[in-house]
Amino acid sequence: MNSIADFKPGDIATIIGFTGEMELQSRLVEMGFVPGIHIRIVKYAPWKGLVELKIRNYHVSIRMSDAKNIKVKRFDY
Amino acid sequence: MITNFPNEKYIALIGNPNCGKTAIFNHLTGLDQKVSNYPGITVEKKTGKLKSDSDDVINVLDLPGTYSITPESIDERVVAEQFMDWIHGINRPSAIISVVDATNLSRNLYLTTQLLDLGIPVILALNMMDRVKDKSVLPEFSDLKEKFGLAAVVPMSALEGWGLNELKNAIQTSITIRNPRKSRMLFSSHLEVHELLNPLSEYLQQQFDYTPRLARVQALRLITRQSAVDLYRPPHSGEHYFDTEIVSIIEELREAAVQAIEKAGLNHRTLEATIRYTWLDNLLQQSENKEVEVLRKITRSEKLDKILTHPIFGPIIFISLLVFIFQSIFSWSTYPMDWIDAGIGLIGNSILDIMSAGILRDLIVEGIIGGVGAILIFLPQILILVFFMTLLEDSGYMSRVAFIFDKFMTKVGLHGRSVLPLMSGYACAIPGVMATRTIDGWKERLTTIMVLPLMSCSARLPIYALMIGAFIPARKVFGLFNLQGLTFIFMYFLGTFTALVIAKILSKFIKTKGHSSFVMELPPYRVPLMRSVFHQVYSRGKLFLFNAGKIIMAISVVLWFLASFPKVTVDSTNISNLEQIEIVNPIHNSYAGKIGHTIEPIIAPLGFDWKIGVGLITSFAAREVVISTLATLYNVEGDGENVVSLSESMKNDINPKTGLPVYSTLVALSLMVFYVFAAQCMATFAIVRYETNSWKWPLIMITYMTSLAYIASFLVYQGGSLIGKF
Incomplete structure (x- = not known):
């Protein structure tokens, strides 16, 4: 199973769900990270602490440690 | 929690962070609350009255931005607590305006679906319509209204100022609705x-x-x-x-x-x-x-970010911006400062001409004009600082700084979201401490609060500027930099660097409770609205003048009495030499003189004389008071025939015991370093007490900062003296 952390900037992926007991999943799903929605990996912050994503026409950054818990599959266009 | 508007009608504005609630609030009420381009700039409830032709009073409540009704951080909890009241039938608003960013409809409407569960009429304000290039992506408004069960749908732009009358009309209609339509959401x-x-x-x-x-x-x-x-x-x-x-x-x-x-x-x-x-x-x-297709579209902001949040250029650009800002504060303010200085001198001297000699004239000239005037000179610098800080925030750049530095900040025990509070600390610690509410981890939030007063706030600015202007030579170094400007930047660097070190140490001691996470929207860059930038600068300037007019004037007047009484008549026939004239200057026998001389032994190792000692005491209320204190003391000590310039008096001051000047470059450095670290601001302690809900943290803050100040000053002065001897 892939996580966002396995992709590189420019890739588009489809959200499948979350792994683990990650507390943040409540917030992410409230922000629209629901299964079936697509995201684009925009870029990594310096020192790879954060990743910037585009979803539902907005840009958001989350920590890599949290990104690892978002299950996705590659979306080819 | 305070009850909002008992027995009066009110409407509430709710929406995601950075969707323009406060901008709409300002339009509706005619007030001027701070708006910005940073998610989470409003951390508190704000209230006002709706401007309308109707006689009925309708109040407006602006709430912090939130993505949901169940809270993740303290600013969001404000909304959730309000919601609890409404659910239980307390203080229910007549209508809710659900503000949504039209460029980002689905995520914004999520909160709207939650609002609709309350059975209160909901008006949908489709804000930022000016940014929707392709209107075909929007659903039919009548469809939205029907399917959601909304009271009204109002497309608008708070930025361009249209749609507001329609919104006001919708408010007037909605508040009369008795049985609001049920949400159509199918559970x-x-x-x-x-x-x-x-x-x-x-x-x-x-x-x-x-x-x-x-x-x-x-x-x-x-x-x-x-x-x-x-x-x-x-x-x-x-x-x-x-x-x-x-x-x-x-x-x-x-x-x-x-x-x-x-x-x-x-x-x-x-x-x-x-x-x-x-x-x-x-x-x-x-x-x-x-x-x-929408996802793949590379926005203009994204292109800008290729450079601005670049792994190498990003941090370099940020640091260069800071250096540029502090350098500008110092160099741009020279002329306006001279004008204000000249103006104050003019006023003082004309009062000396108009009024006859006496206690009242002394009070006005030495106490009020001497004391307050000395502080007013620094107004231009504070305005320049606030101007730049507002630009950074309004452009959308600050959330990028959080993005760049989150990893680094985490390493020192802070949070990416600590960047904005810390940077606002350059202007003033108080809004900075309040801005920490958007940090969702308690440990990171507390650490940020505890080190925030180490960021050199604008009250230190006059002290640095005065000392550097008077005692640091205006030399060029490396043929490029001005030594004065460099010293100035160094003081800011020293405070910031120490804040990071202390954060690292503190985070080892603060026991963690709860988790920390980072989710932050990166809003599109926007050319700052000059109207709103200048409004920020204006209100900050007003606050500064208000403080100067009230607190500093009061302290100056009290100090003038303490420095002028008791009056001791000097028998001049017994004075044989210059040294004695100095000693018998009546100010030494005044109350202020006695207090100063009492504490002099404690601060002498730092290179400070009794006048600075008095300043250290008075400036416990607010740092900049040390300037007005010194100015008043020198004016009282002077012959009273003209208003003396503070920096001139300091340069000419001679220590009667040693016969050497009181101030040297070393004393100036020692004093500046003291003020970099010293905990001297009543208002900060009060807000820290309020935000941490205990006296423990402000007391720890005062203790560690004062110790740090004393030790650092001691090292600078004693170390510097030692080097000087070789």
Whole structure:
């Protein structure tokens, strides 16, 4: 199973769900990270602490440690 | 928590962070609350009155931005607590304006679906319509209204200022609605979920008299997060007091419901949001092709970010910006400072001409004009600082700085979201401490608060500027930099660097509770609205003048009395040499003189004389008071025939015991370093006490900062003296 952390900037992926007991999943799903929605990996912050994503026409950054818990599959266009 | 508007009609503005609620609030009320381009700039409730032709008073409540009704951080909890009151029938608004960013409809409408559960009329304000290039992506407004069960849908742009009359009309109509339309959201399609939640929702229904629908919604919300349970617990339960017994029953039933949901193969943390989004996405019906097309579009902001958040250029650009800003503060302010200085001298001298000699003239010239005037000179520098800080915030750049530095900040025990509070600390610690509410981890938040006063605030600016202007030679170094400007930047660097070191140390001692996460929107860059930037500069300047006019004037007047009395008549026939003239200057026998001389032995190792000692005491209230204190003391000491310039008096001051000048470059450095670290601001202690809810943290703050100040000054002065001897 892939996580966002396995992709590189420019890739588009489809959200499948979350792994683990990650507390943040409540917030992410409230922000629209629901299964079936697509995201684009925009870029990594310096020192790879954060990743910037585009979803539902907005840009958001989350920590890599949290990104690892978002299950996705590659979306080819 | 204060009751909002008892017995008066009011409407509430709710929406996601950075969707323009406060801009709409300002339009509706004619007030000027701070707006910005940073998610989470409003951390508190704001209230005003609706401007309208109608005689009825309608109040407006602006709430902090939130993505959901169950809170993740303290600024969001403000909304959640308010919501608790409304659910339980207390203080319900006549209507809710759900402000949404039209460029980002689905995510914004999520919160709207939650608002619709209350049975209060909801007006949808489709803000930022100016930014929607392709209007065909928007759903039919009449469709939205029907399917959601909204009271009205108003497309508008708070930025361009249109749609506001329509919004006001919608408000007037909505507040008369008696039976608001029910939300059309279909929970009935998830019967199996409600079956599992039944014990919990039935208990809520009979205990609190909820409608069946509200009971189901609350049950869903309770299983999402622990924080939803905590909302039933005082002090977060709004106006309510729920018995501990009730809360523990809720807790038990919740635990059982969570188990049941998990057993059914569902995710209790994401259930509410998944149900709502399924309904919402289905209603908005965006095709996958369209969705991917939007995703692939590279925005202008993204192109700018290729450089601005670049792994190497990003940090370099940020540091260069800071250096440029502090250098500008120092160099741009020279001329306006001279003008103000000349103006104050002119006023003082004309009063000397007009009024006849006496105590009143002395009080006005030495106390008020001498003291307050000395502070006013630094107004231009503070305005320049606030100008730049507002530009950074309004452009959308500050959230990028959080993005660049989160990793680094985490390493020193802080948080990416600590950057904005710390940077606002350059202007003033108080708004900075309040801005920490957007940091969701308590440990990171507390650490940020504790080191924030080490950021050199604008009250230190006059001290640095005075000392550097008078005692640091205006030499060029490396043929490029001005030594004065460099010293100035160094003081800012010293404070900032120490803040990071102390944060690292503190984070080892503060016991952690709860987790920390980082989710931050990166809003599109925007050319700052000059009207709003200048408004910020203006209100900051007004605050500074107000302080100068009130606190500093009061302290100056009191100090003038202390420095002028008791009057001792000097028998001049007994004076044989210059040294004695100095000693018998009446100021030495005054109350202020006695106080200063008493503490002189403690501060002598730092290179400070008794006048600075008096300044250290008075400036415990606010740092900049040290300037007015010194100015008043020198004016009283002077012959009273003209208003003396503070920096000239300091340069000419001779220590009667040693016959050497009181001030040297070393003393100036020692004094500046002292003020970099010293905890001297009553208002900061008060806000820290309020935000941490205990006296423990402000006391620790005062202790560590004062110790740091004394030790650092001691090292600078004694070390410098030693080097000087060789």
